[in-house]
Amino acid sequence: MTTLGQWEGSIVKVTIGATPADGGTRRATCTIGGDRDLPLLGEPGNLSTIPKIAFDVCDDPALWPEVLRLTMGDELGDPAAMAARAEREMGADLVRLNLTSTRRKGFSDFPAIRKTIEDVLSATGLPLIIEGSADPAIDSEVFQQCGEAAEGENVLLGTAEADRYRSVAAAAVAYRHGVIAQSPIDANLAKQLNILLREVGVSQDRIVIDPYTGALGYGLEYSYSVMERIRYAALKGDQDLSSPMISASPDALTIKEVREGSIQQRYETGCTWEYTTALAAIVAGAAIVVVRHPGTVPLLKDAIAGLTRGRGG
Amino acid sequence: MALKALDIYKILPKKNCKECGEPTCLTFAMKLASGKGDVNLCPYLDAEARELLGASTKPPVAKVTIGVGERSVTIGEETVFFRHEKTFVHPPGIFFEVSDLDSDEAIHAVATRVFSESFVRIGQSLQWSGLAVRCRSQSPERYAAVVDSIEKKGYHLPLVLVADTPALLEAALPRAGQFRPLLHAARQDTANEMSTLARNYGCPLVVADPDHDRLLSLATRSEGAIGQDLLLDASPATLRELLVSSSRIRMEAISRVPGAGYPLYVDAGGIEGTISAVLLAVLKFGGVIVTPPLDAASARAALTLRQNIYTDPQRPIQMSPGLYRLGNPGPDSPVFLTVNFSLTYFTLTSYLEATGEPCYLLLADTEGLSVLTAVASGKLSETTVKEAVQKAGLENVVSHRTLIIPGYAAPLSGKIEDATGWKVLVGPRDAAEVGEFLEKEWHS
Numbered sequence: 001m002t003t004l005g006q007w008e009g010s011i012v013k014v015t016i017g018a019t020p021a022d023g024g025t026r027r028a029t030c031t032i033g034g035d036r037d038l039p040l041l042g043e044p045g046n047l048s049t050i051p052k053i054a055f056d057v058c059d060d061p062a063l064w065p066e067v068l069r070l071t072m073g074d075e076l077g078d079p080a081a082m083a084a085r086a087e088r089e090m091g092a093d094l095v096r097l098n099l100t101s102t103r104r105k106g107f108s109d110f111p112a113i114r115k116t117i118e119d120v121l122s123a124t125g126l127p128l129i130i131e132g133s134a135d136p137a138i139d140s141e142v143f144q145q146c147g148e149a150a151e152g153e154n155v156l157l158g159t160a161e162a163d164r165y166r167s168v169a170a171a172a173v174a175y176r177h178g179v180i181a182q183s184p185i186d187a188n189l190a191k192q193l194n195i196l197l198r199e200v201g202v203s204q205d206r207i208v209i210d211p212y213t214g215a216l217g218y219g220l221e222y223s224y225s226v227m228e229r230i231r232y233a234a235l236k237g238d239q240d241l242s243s244p245m246i247s248a249s250p251d252a253l254t255i256k257e258v259r260e261g262s263i264q265q266r267y268e269t270g271c272t273w274e275y276t277t278a279l280a281a282i283v284a285g286a287a288i289v290v291v292r293h294p295g296t297v298p299l300l301k302d303a304i305a306g307l308t309r310g311r312g313g
Numbered sequence: 314m315a316l317k318a319l320d321i322y323k324i325l326p327k328k329n330c331k332e333c334g335e336p337t338c339l340t341f342a343m344k345l346a347s348g349k350g351d352v353n354l355c356p357y358l359d360a361e362a363r364e365l366l367g368a369s370t371k372p373p374v375a376k377v378t379i380g381v382g383e384r385s386v387t388i389g390e391e392t393v394f395f396r397h398e399k400t401f402v403h404p405p406g407i408f409f410e411v412s413d414l415d416s417d418e419a420i421h422a423v424a425t426r427v428f429s430e431s432f433v434r435i436g437q438s439l440q441w442s443g444l445a446v447r448c449r450s451q452s453p454e455r456y457a458a459v460v461d462s463i464e465k466k467g468y469h470l471p472l473v474l475v476a477d478t479p480a481l482l483e484a485a486l487p488r489a490g491q492f493r494p495l496l497h498a499a500r501q502d503t504a505n506e507m508s509t510l511a512r513n514y515g516c517p518l519v520v521a522d523p524d525h526d527r528l529l530s531l532a533t534r535s536e537g538a539i540g541q542d543l544l545l546d547a548s549p550a551t552l553r554e555l556l557v558s559s560s561r562i563r564m565e566a567i568s569r570v571p572g573a574g575y576p577l578y579v580d581a582g583g584i585e586g587t588i589s590a591v592l593l594a595v596l597k598f599g600g601v602i603v604t605p606p607l608d609a610a611s612a613r614a615a616l617t618l619r620q621n622i623y624t625d626p627q628r629p630i631q632m633s634p635g636l637y638r639l640g641n642p643g644p645d646s647p648v649f650l651t652v653n654f655s656l657t658y659f660t661l662t663s664y665l666e667a668t669g670e671p672c673y674l675l676l677a678d679t680e681g682l683s684v685l686t687a688v689a690s691g692k693l694s695e696t697t698v699k700e701a702v703q704k705a706g707l708e709n710v711v712s713h714r715t716l717i718i719p720g721y722a723a724p725l726s727g728k729i730e731d732a733t734g735w736k737v738l739v740g741p742r743d744a745a746e747v748g749e750f751l752e753k754e755w756h757s
Contacts, residue, residue: 038560216617217621219660225626228397265610279592283593
C-alpha cells in the first residue's frame, strides 16, 4: 500500500475546445488530467484537478430516456436550445451533442448533422463533445462531417471502440480533434485501444478513456473498480492507461427503478440515480461525467465544490 | 505489514496434527494469511509466536459488533484500500438519527421505518441498520425516557447513543446498556469517564477528534482501557475532509499505524451536503453512517450503492441457470438465450419488461460470466446451450424451434443450430435494442 502523494506517474493533460486565440470560437477551453495523486486526494488545482460536468443533448429525442421525454417537452429535441440552457441555467462545463438521429435505420441525412453541429456551436460558448454514429456502415461519413463542421473547435469525438475506431480516429487526426476511446469495463482492453489509436496517429494528449459506466444497481461496481484500477495503473507509471477518463452511464435514466411510480417520482428517482452513478465515477477517478437530467448538474456542482474545498486535508 | 503464508508457515510447528481443523500446517498458514483464520486454534504455539502471528494475521481494521440478536450489525475486519485488491467485507451500518427533542410520535415513526423498510434487489433484502438517538435536550431525565420508550417498543434495533457528556449517557445506559449500543463519543476531556461507562456496560465506543494525530492517540489511550471495541470519528465538516480523513485512516490502518485500525464513524448530518456524505461514506470506508432519515429516492440509491460496493469483485453474482418466464408467455412466445451473469439477467429483464412482450429467458450455465467473457472462454458454447435447452425441456414449452442469442454470441450461431437442431436468430448486442429487435425481426 502506498501513502498519499508519492507516485511515479501522472495523468496526461487533455484540452477540449479552442478560444478565438487558438482559432476556435469557444468562450473558454476545458483542461482535464494533470493529476498526480489518487482522485481528489491531492491538493486541489495542483495535484488533483477538478472534475468537469458535461450536459448531454440530442438531435432525436425518440432514443432519449422516456422520463425526460415525458417531462421536458419539445425543447428536448432542440439541441441548440438545450446547449444554451446547459451553459446559462445549469452551469455545465461542457456540452455533449449526441447525434441520436444517426442511430435510426437507414440514416443518410448527413447535411442535417452538419447544421446541427453549427447551430449548437453558435448557441453555446462551452467546449463540445460530439457523439456520432454507432454503425460501421455510416461511421466514415458521419465522423468526416462532424470533424469538418467543428474544425478549429478542438472538440472531443466519440466513440472509438476496438472493432470500429478508424473512422473516428481519421476524422480526429484530419481536423485536429480529440477522441473518446471506449472499452467494455476492462483495463487491458482500454490499454489496447489506446495503443491502437496512437498507431493510427492520434496523440496521447488527445485521447480520453471511457471505461463504460454501468448504472447504479446495474454494474456500477464493475465500472467503479475498473476506473480505480486504471487510475492506479497510471499513477504507477503505465503510460497506456494515463489518459484522463470520461464517464457516461447510458442506462441511468432507463433502468427499472426509473420506470416505476408517478411521473414526478420517476423524475426524482432518475435524478438521484444518475447523480449517485456520476458521484461514484468522480470518486473513482472520472475527469468528466456526462449527464442527461437537468437536475443532476446542480447536485454535481455542489458535490464537486464540497470535494475540492475544505478547511484542511 | 501482513505476513505471507510461507512466512507464517515457518513459525508454525509443522506437525500437521489437524487439531486446528485444517488438514496441514500449510493450509492453516494460508488461512491465517488471508485474514480468515484464528491463531489461537493452534495449541502448540508459544506465547511469543502467538502474539506475533495474532498481530500480523488479524485484519488491520478491528471487528466491532453493535446491538444484539438478529438485527445486530458487525463492521470492520477490512483488509484492503481498493475493493478490487480483494473485497470489502462488512457493509457499513446506516443509522437514521432522531433527537430527544422530537415528539414521541416522530421518533417512533422513524423507528418503525428503520425496523420495517426493506428493498429486495438481486435476491438480497436491503435494510437500515438502526437508530441514532441524539440528546439535544441536555436533560438526563428526558434522554433516559426517550431511550427507554424506544427499547420498550421492542424493535430490537441496534442503537447509537449520542450525547455531549458522560452524565447524559449514564442516565440512558440502564435502559439500553445490555443491548450493546454504540456510545458517542469519547473526546480528549471526557475519555476516561466514557471509557469507564463503555467498560461497565460492555458497549463499543466512538472516539472523536478533528485532529488526525490526536484522534489516533486518543484511540490508543482508550484501547488500553477497554480493548478493541472502538470506532474513530474524524469529525469532517465537508465532503473533502471526509474523503481525505477516511482515506488516510484506511491507509494507515493497513500499514498498522497504532490507533488507526478501527472502523470509521461518519456523522453525515454534520457534513455540508448530507446525502452526498452518506454516498461518499459508503464508497470510502464508512463503518457506521449516521444520517437524518433519507427521502425515498435517496434511500434506495444509498442502499443500492452499498450493495454494489460490497459485492465481492472476484465472484460475479450468479443467477441459477434455467428457464425464466417474463409476463405470461405462451407456446408462441420468443425465447431469449443468455448467460447466468446476474447483471446481464437484470439488464435484459429490465428492457424486456419495458417492451411488454411476454417471453422466455433461458440462462445457460456460464458460471456467472458475462456474454463477452463467456464466449471468449468457451463457457458459452453449443454444448452449454444444448444442455440448457434439454434441462429446461424447452421443446415441450414452446411450439416453435427458434432461439434468440446475444449479438456478441453471433459466431456460435451455426454450431448452436447443428448441436440443438433449433434455428438461431441473432439478437442485438445491446439489451437496450431488444424492443426494436422484437418489432423488426421477431414479428416480421
